[in-house]
Amino acid sequence: MIRGIVPVEDGIPEADPLAMARSQLEQGQGELAWETLASRVRPDAEAHWLLSRAALQRGDLQTAEASLAEARSLGFENDPMRTEPAVFVGSARCVSCHAEIAHDQQASHHASTFAGADDLDQLPLPDGPIPDPEVPEVIHSFRKEGDRVIVETEVAGERFSMVLSHLMGSGHHGTTPVGIDPLGNVVELRLSHYAKEVGWDLTTGHLPRPAVPSEFLGRTLAPHEQxxxxxxxxxxxxxxxxTASWTVVEGGVRCEQCHGPGGNHLAAVNGGFSEPAIMRPRLASAEQVVNLCGTCHRASESGPQDESSNPFLVRFQATTFVRSACFIQSASTAKFDCVSCHNPHRNAETDSRHYDSVCLSCHSDTRSLDQTIATATPREFTAQTLCPIEPTQGCVSCHMPPRESSMRNTLFTDHHIRVQEDLDRVDPPDSVSEQRAEE
Structure with a gap:
């Protein structure tokens, strides 16, 4: 259980039966949703669509199809990215029909980006006390008591402690422990464990020398931050x-994080419904796909927004990718988006030739460069021409180089595809794994 303060809504107004029915459907209460809609709603497109979902949950497929047809006749948009009002069913339910995809996804970094109290053993604890990376006279100690992991920090004779409750991060770049202090505060530990033999170092965003001694243990997270x-x-x-807390029913980025709750989908598949009743990013527009990934891979507006290579922005790919001429000028039918380069169910490729092949699928004009420059419009030149420096390889090493980020000890690929005028020309690396190691 993750402690925090859950804002209690005032409730859904009686005058908004659509919202009430949607809430009931999200709890799997199809019968109640049907009664809410049938008794209080003037028929319109959205109401009929919700009726189709209520009938689907009730197991009345004939009525579900009729309500869906009525919704379509009234102009209800067929949006592949509409979140279904349904219950979560868990990624384990996806395996029977999508075994290969589910296997790949469960082995990915996305799937392991959260670990609860039962999985703290995956955190590599130090062998003994370690000095603070910024203020060496401050000492941090880790110890196990039964199933619990306790962290203590000694600052000028004072001791501060917390019991770890969960871990954030897959460990590919790093892992940040979070715990509960004796007052019940949720605390992000001052130390994180970083990959590539870096080990324990200061957690990103923590001050080198806090003004308050207790913050040498960690930073208290406000409810909205949690x-x-x-x-x-x-x-x-x-x-x-x-209890003013959250229970993590399923940790990590799993199937329903990107496809939405799957309860209606299972009912639709089992009953032979004409719609799959699930979000389908495969059919979405490029903008919709980037926005979906950007739910997490987009920078907050509180940080700098001007220069794409700023260490704050470079780790948020969805913020800078959309600035690329390749994205802006691609035809909508081209669907140049995040999944053009990345399989969403697997870890990112580490072979730069994979990414170069995507670039060359457009930048492979067989005309001579001089002829292209003389005859092409700016749009055509941007989208189709060969690179005048290296036309067959090394695309990403020059136009999407790894850069320092605001996350300590970690490089991220600059996803604003452009001529990198602040960098010297980069030759294609001898070892492709070396270049993409931090992708």
Missing amino acids: QSCLNCHTTHLQPDES
Whole structure:
């Protein structure tokens, strides 16, 4: 259970039966949703669509099809990215029909970006006390008591402690522990464990020398910060208003994080419904796909927004990718988006030739460069011409180089595809794995 303060809504107004029915459907209460809609709603496109979902949950496929047809006749848009009002079913339910994809996804970094109290053993604890990376006279100690992991920090004779409750991060770049202090505060540990033999170092965003001694242990997370972190590191959160906490029903980025709750989908497949009743990013526009990934891979507006190579922005790919001429000038039918380069169910490729092949699928004009420059419009030149420096390889090493980021000890690929005028020309690396190691 993740502690926090859950905002209690005032309730859905009686005058908004559509919202009430949607909430009931999200809890799998198809019968109640049907009664809400049938008794209080003047028929319109959205109401009929919700009626189709209520009938689907009730197992009345004939009525579900009729209501869906009526919704379409009234102009209800067939949006492949519409979130279904349904219950979460968990990624384990996806395996029977999507075994290969589910296997790949479960082995990915996305799937392991959260670990609960039962999985703390995956955190490599130090062998003994370690000095603070910024203020060496401050000492941090880790110890196990039964199933618990306790962290203590000694600052000028004072001791501060916390019990670890969960871990954020897959470990590919790093892992940040979070815990509960004796006062019940949710605390992000001052130390994170970084990959590539870096080990324990200062957590990104923490001050080198805090003004308050207790913050040498870690930084207390406000409720909105807790929820913001959990929204991107878990798939299904269940708020518990009575205890002001969240229960993580399914951690990590799993199937329903990107496809939405799957309850209606299972009913649709089992009943032979004409719609799959699930979000389908494969059919979405490029903008919709980038926005979906950008739910987590987009920078907050509180940070710098001007220069794409700023260390704050470079780790948020969805913010800078959309600035690329390749994205802006691609035809909508081309669907140049995140999944053009990345299989969403697997870890990112580490072979730069994979990414170069995507570039060359457009930048492979067989005309001579001089002829192209003389005859092409600016749009055609941007989207189709060969590179005058290296036309057959090394695209990403020059136009999407790894850069320092705001996350300590970590490089991220610059996703604003452009001529990198602040860098010297980069020859294609001898070892492709070396270049893409931090992708």
